[in-house]
Amino acid sequence: MSAESLNVIALISGGKDSFFNLLHCIRHGHRIVALANLYPVVDGTTGALEDPIEEDLNSFMYQTVGHEVIPLYAAATGLPLYRQPIRGGALHHERDYDYSPGEQKDAPSKVDETESMLLLLQAIKARHPEANALCSGAILSTYQRTRVESIALRLGLTPLAYLWKYPVLPPRANEVADEAQLLRDVAFAGLDARIIKVASAGLDESHLWERVSSIKGVNRVKSALRKFGAAEGASLGEGGEFETLVLDGPSWLFKKKISVPEEGRKIVNEGGGSTWLMLRGAHLQDKLEDSDVGASPESSIRTPDLLDSRFQSIFHTILNTKDIEDSRKESTGALRPRILGNKFSSTLEEDDDILRWSVLANPSADRTCIAAEMQSVVSQIRELLSASSLDAAQITNTIIILRNMADFPRINAEYGNLFTRPNPPSRVTISCGSLLPPDYNVMAFLTVPRPGVNSHRNGLHVQSRSYWAPANIGPYSQAIDISVSVEAEEIGVRAIYVAGQIPLIPASMVLPPLSETSYAMQIDLSLQHLWRVGLEMKVQLWSSAVAYFAKATSPHEIKRYAEAAGLAWKLAHGSPEDDEDDESELDPWDLKHNSQYTSLGNSRENARARLPDWSIFTLRQQNEPESCIPPFFAAEVEELPRQATVEWHAHVGLSQIEESSVEIVYHPETTPSCWRAWHVFVRTAKATVVYTTMAHVPSPGHGNSSWGELQEELSVSHTHSVKALGLAPLVHHATPHMAYVEATSVTSLLSDVGDAGPSVPFATIPCYTIWSAGGERVTCVALYKMVLGLSPTD
Secondary structure (H helix, E strand, C coil), X not given: CCCCCCEEEEECCCCHHHHHHHHHHHHCCCEEEEEEEEECCECCXXXXXXXXXXXXXXXXXXXXXXXXXXXXXXXXXXXXXXXXXXXXXXXXXXXXXXXXXXXXXXXXXXXXXCHHHHHHHHHHHHXXXXXXXXXXXXXXXXXXXXHHHHHHHHCCCEEECCCCCCCCCCCXXXXXXXXXXXXXXXXHCCXXXXXXXXXXXXXXXXXXXXXXXXXXXXHHHHHHHHCCCCCCCHHHCCCCCEEEEEEECCCCCCCEEEECCHHHEEEEEEECCEEEEEEXXXXXXXXXXXXXXXXXXXXXXXXXXXXXXXXXXXXXHHCCHHHHHHCCCCCCCCCCCCCCCCCEEEEXXXXXXXXXXXXXXXXXXCCCCHXXXXXXXXXXXXXXXXXXXXXXXXXXXXXXXXXXXXXXXHHHHHHHCCCCCXXXXXXXXXXXXXXXXXXXXXXXXEEEECCCCCCCXXXXXXXXXXXXXXXXXXXXXXXXXXXXXXXXXXXXXXXXEECCECCCECCXXXXXXXXXXXXXXXXXXXXXHHHHHXXXXXXXXECCEEEEECCCCCHHHHHHHHHHHHHHHHHHHCCCCCCCCCECCCCHHHHHHCHHHCCHHHHHHHHECCCCCHHHECHXXXXXXXXXXXXXXXXXXXXXXXXXXXXXXXXXXXXXXXXXXXXXXXXXXXXXXXXXXXXXXXXXXXCEEEEEEEEECCCCCCXXXXXXXXXXXXXXXXXXXXXXXXXXXXXXXXXXXXXXXXXXXXXXXXXXXXXXXXXXXXXXXXXXXXXXXXXXXXXXXXXXXXXXXXXXXX
């Protein structure tokens, strides 16, 4: 499947980022149909070219310095330019934009400045009805990106933010890669970007008019900021350290260049470290005909490799059949069972601060129409929320199982009606075909905190195309982050629920080309997406994971896929000796509003993220790296979104874990019935959270069991496994919160209970086959969560 060419409206501020993103749009074969700009109005003054304004709005949304030069871009590029004044102010200071449709009607004089963009783009669409995309220069700012996305999606425009979380490219010859690599790529692309405002300790008026898109300019800015312990992204001006104005670019975009005479550059000192240039006398100049002969978007605009170095290495390894065969031994197979002793005073047998709902359509609903069936599911979700005094905005994660993946668009429309606020829950969607209960076409499993707990909720909801990871398509977020709590008291650790990740190429949102090795690329690319989302959310450890695979053509094929995914999972975790230095950047909103990051000197350490974070493991486990790999398995289902081969689902990501407070304990064959157990212990000063994975690997000749019999075995085996840890007196037949079951080996699964419909006491996912990381057939995998209180003497 090839990517379509889009007709793009380019938001420009005059700065380097908006123009560089515009160049990347052209590089991807998109057509720029118009330029769009919003300019300031102060005391009724329009801010036209001949009438500069001696005041900067200091908007966190729009760059306004240099606005008097913007009209020249139309003649310089030959593209139509549309401008409108900025109306209103920053009424919504939250990082994620929460737009209310009734806001303009209720108080038209008090409208957020973001809505000025809507009016401008509506006017442009009237002139250019073919426009179907909008590009902007967001690199790290969630504040700006979410506002642009809100406007774009309301107008039916695809948001393009190729520079979002822009990966550092391999350096060019004789260069060293660093956080300012992007500026070097801006220079190589032919953009002449000048600093026209400084607002940071270390930068002063001597840096004004510096050509930041040059080696000299980059080095000067880096040197000045480094003296004051600048934050990540500072060298790019992402925290407002400086703003730029583009005067020229490659000849395939800029037909003429802009010149501002020295006498027309007036320094304005606002105080507080903020100094900028007011520009007069700007005019166009002809360019030398041979200024960039032979340059083209393909030759001058570098794009990141699809896989970074870590996952490129994994891709090559999983293509090697011998490596996969050598990895068939379980990664935790070398672990010795350990007894922790009775260190705990109590246990919550079930996770009583989390509600988990299994929802099917009402048996009386019309299940011959998928829209009507989904309406019934949504209605029941609303009733459950209302009965618990909760709102849909508090749902953290949803798993949707369909009979037919072709029904996805229709159920999506109904499901989306639940959510009107930013950051809807993360979501996993799969099709299980005929394995669903007869006459039912959709099942939904939801996770939501009980009333009064986990009030602080953070989300990652990227809807723009970029080089980073796939954009959201539909009403879901990449990840939702909530606190882990016991009896409504937070214990310090946070839980991150990540959406299912399929192997779309982020920049084009299409699957990689089909080939004999495409299964390896799809496994690896979607796992890289999971890792990038995890790093952005500062995940230090996964509790467990599953790779869903679309129905294979043979048992041999699905086994090969499972082994490849198991090896990829193992390699992605690496070891403490690895030199990987994965870091996530600070968002400018955090720099400005989050007290945790107000000290620039500490922000580099605060921003550092590694996955896994080896410091959280005990020293003994760090010395046995394979003992630190969370459990993994593969599940064969009917179909996945977009006809993908694989979808990765990490069950829970964990963050804010203290050093040496995690231990993974493995128990092979806990009873003669061949159950295996993994326990992931996460200790805090207030309690210990235990994530347990139980897997049934049947012995040869094992016959079919009923689902009821298998659950009884599971309960006994779970108690036996916990007893081996010294915790038996504390646990009495805990209930799993999720189970994967090989439907062909288990009878009476999701059986009908009279008029009440199918009985689904906890999330139960029927699979064609289930496989261990080492390629063994598995009948059932069950997931538990317990919270243990420390004893007074511990």
